[in-house]
Amino acid sequence: MSKGEQTRQAILARAFEIASVVGVSGLTIGRLAEETGLSKSGLFAHFGSKEALDVAVVEEAARQFVQAVMVPALREPRGEPRVRALFERWVTWGQRDGGCFFVGASAELDDRPGPPRDALVRACKDWVDELAKAARIAVREGHFRADLDAEQFAFELYGIMLSYHQFQRFLHDPTATAKTHHAFDRLVATARPASARHR
Amino acid sequence: MSKGEQTRQAILARAFEIASVVGVSGLTIGRLAEETGLSKSGLFAHFGSKEALDVAVVEEAARQFVQAVMVPALREPRGEPRVRALFERWVTWGQRDGGCFFVGASAELDDRPGPPRDALVRACKDWVDELAKAARIAVREGHFRADLDAEQFAFELYGIMLSYHQFQRFLHDPTATAKTHHAFDRLVATARPASARHR
DNA sequence: TGACAATTAGAACGATCGTTCTATTCTGTA
DNA sequence: TACAGAATAGAACGATCGTTCTAATTGTCA
Numbered sequence: 001m002s003k004g005e006q007t008r009q010a011i012l013a014r015a016f017e018i019a020s021v022v023g024v025s026g027l028t029i030g031r032l033a034e035e036t037g038l039s040k041s042g043l044f045a046h047f048g049s050k051e052a053l054d055v056a057v058v059e060e061a062a063r064q065f066v067q068a069v070m071v072p073a074l075r076e077p078r079g080e081p082r083v084r085a086l087f088e089r090w091v092t093w094g095q096r097d098g099g100c101f102f103v104g105a106s107a108e109l110d111d112r113p114g115p116p117r118d119a120l121v122r123a124c125k126d127w128v129d130e131l132a133k134a135a136r137i138a139v140r141e142g143h144f145r146a147d148l149d150a151e152q153f154a155f156e157l158y159g160i161m162l163s164y165h166q167f168q169r170f171l172h173d174p175t176a177t178a179k180t181h182h183a184f185d186r187l188v189a190t191a192r193p194a195s196a197r198h199r
Numbered sequence: 200m201s202k203g204e205q206t207r208q209a210i211l212a213r214a215f216e217i218a219s220v221v222g223v224s225g226l227t228i229g230r231l232a233e234e235t236g237l238s239k240s241g242l243f244a245h246f247g248s249k250e251a252l253d254v255a256v257v258e259e260a261a262r263q264f265v266q267a268v269m270v271p272a273l274r275e276p277r278g279e280p281r282v283r284a285l286f287e288r289w290v291t292w293g294q295r296d297g298g299c300f301f302v303g304a305s306a307e308l309d310d311r312p313g314p315p316r317d318a319l320v321r322a323c324k325d326w327v328d329e330l331a332k333a334a335r336i337a338v339r340e341g342h343f344r345a346d347l348d349a350e351q352f353a354f355e356l357y358g359i360m361l362s363y364h365q366f367q368r369f370l371h372d373p374t375a376t377a378k379t380h381h382a383f384d385r386l387v388a389t390a391r392p393a394s395a396r397h398r
Numbered sequence: 399t400g401a402c403a404a405t406t407a408g409a410a411c412g413a414t415c416g417t418t419c420t421a422t423t424c425t426g427t428a
Numbered sequence: 429t430a431c432a433g434a435a436t437a438g439a440a441c442g443a444t445c446g447t448t449c450t451a452a453t454t455g456t457c458a
Contacts (some may be wrong), residue, residue: 003425004435021310026224029416041418042436050416098310107306110369111220111297125370155362155378156385162365163358170309171324179354186355190389202455203405228446240448241406249446405454414445424435 008046011036012060019057020098023108024116027057054116061101062123069093070130079141080188083134087184090161091177099169102127103162128154135191145193156187207245210235211259218256219297222307223315226256253315260300261322268292269329278340279387282333286383289360290376298368301326302361327353334390344392355386 001009014036019027029050033043047053073085094100102124109117131154138144144153160183168176200208213235218226228249232242246252272284293299301323308316330353337343343352359382367375 002434007435023307028414030414039437040416041438044417045435104306104309106365106369107303108222110303121370124365128370149381151374152378152381155366156359156382158365159358159360159362159382160355161358162361163354166305166323166357166361167354170305171320171327175350179351182348182351183355183358186389190385201404206405227444229444238407239446240408243447244405399458401456401458403454403456405452407450407452409449409451411448412446415443416441418441419439420437421439422435422437425433426431427433428429428431 004046007036007038011038011043011046012056015053015057016060016064016101017097019061020096020101020104022098024054024057024105025108027054029053051115055119058105058116058119058123061105062119062126065093065102065123065127079138080143080192083131083138083188084184086131086134087157087161091164091180094161094165094168099165100161103165128158131157138191142193144191148191153187153191157184160184160187203245206235206237210237210242210245211255214252214256215259215263215300216296218260219295219300219303221297223253223256223304224307226253228252250314254318257304257315257318257322260304261318261325264292264301264322264326278337279342279391282330282337282387283383285330285333286356286360290363290379293360293364293367298364299360302364327357330356337390341392343390347390352386352390356383359383359386 011032015027015032018032018035029040029044033040036043047056069086069089073082073089076082076085094103098104102120105120106124109120128151132150135144135148135150135153139146139148139150160180163183164176164180167173167179173179210231214226214231217231217234228239228243232239235242246255268285268288272281272288275281275284293302297303301319304319305323308319327350331349334343334347334349334352338345338347338349359379362382363375363379366372366378372378
């Protein structure tokens with residue numbers, strides 16, 4: 001890895017952390033230069049524009065998300081265990097400083113068309129597809145009932161995660177984590193075949 | 200209403216619209232002055248600081264939410280119909296320009312302590328309490344089962360709404376509305392007494 | 399109607415934004 | 429080791445941010 005790519009990577013790592021807290025547009029080239037020990041222009045040269053930096057930050061976030069959530073969860077056994085692992089690691093991911101990058105960025109960019117938004121939409125869609133796919137596998141494994149709507153399942157799972165974020169990080173509800181797990185357990189219980197719907 | 204309060208109100212109405220689209224910190228005094236036909240300083244004098252303006256915008260949003268969602272829904276019959284009305288009007292509220300103000304503002308302010316955040320938290324908590332209260336009434340009316348956890352119900356309802364917002368406004372999923380209603384129907388079905396859990 | 403207060407405009411402030419130059423320092427290779 | 433190109437620094441740009449003055453205008457009530 002050349003010197004340039006090396007510092008570029010260091011910049012993005014810090015940029016991702018900052019943007020998780022203050023948002024994509026709250027991330028400023030001046031502050032980022034300060035915190036990485038570079039000059040504004042020196043840093044700027046790595047990206048060419050703020051918009052390109054934003055895109056790179058989104059891609060860095062997606063990269064880290066894959067490493068922290070998807071890769072480990074996909075090592076779990078197919079079916080319900082994997083669905084549960086995906087969810088658990090997702091929740092853990094949302095506990096880092098500034099909360100889930102994607103939750104904040106989605107709300108920020110939903111009315112701002114352009115490359116950064118496009119990159120973020122792609123990442124989120126991939127994630128939803130991954131959740132639905134895991135649910136379909138659980139159906140195939142017999143853990144979930146045959147007529148389960150996997151995309152509907154992903155939609156509702158996503159909602160639980162968003163609600164967790166809202167109650168935990170914003171409302172500071174001390175029972176947020178407990179509510180989140182109850183909601184997940186309830187959702188999974190109704191996804192199981194009628195014969196296994198105990199709990 | 201004096202001239203001052205009159206223009207102040209006109210400013211806030213426009214400010215709320217703008218902030219719904221570009222966020223609270225995206226709302227700029229210069230732009231707001233431009234769109235209301237006032238000078239920057241003339242407008243500024245009504246609030247004294249940007250932070251005070253932000254608080255006023257949050258309060259204006261809460262005022263409009265009460266009028267558009269809560270007041271009409273509370274005229275519906277107690278129990279499940281009222282729960283349904285609250286949810287339906289909530290979804291409709293989220294379809295205005297820029298989506299639900301509170302969804303965007305919550306993500307924006309969750310890491311920014313201060314009066315604007317405090318005002319927003321109060322408004323959101325009031326709303327969660329209202330949802331839980333409606334669920335408790337539905338229990339009392341016999342529409343929902345006696346051992347229902349009303350706060351858990353409100354948590355999950357909130358999640359469905361947030362997921363709707365994400366899938367509709369951000370991911371542009373054409374089935375977002377259908378998924379939202381399915382999720383709501385499923386949630387309500389599991390809230391009903393076992394004897395009435397058809398559907 | 400006249401006078402006092404409330405309201406608005408206009409100009410300017412320092413700070414910071416993204417961006418563009420030019421110049422300097424560093425790195426990798428022949 | 430010398431040289432070409434990559435990487436970084438520094439200064440400056442116009443624009444816009446929130447804010448503070450002072451001055452002019454307008455509304456309100458005796």
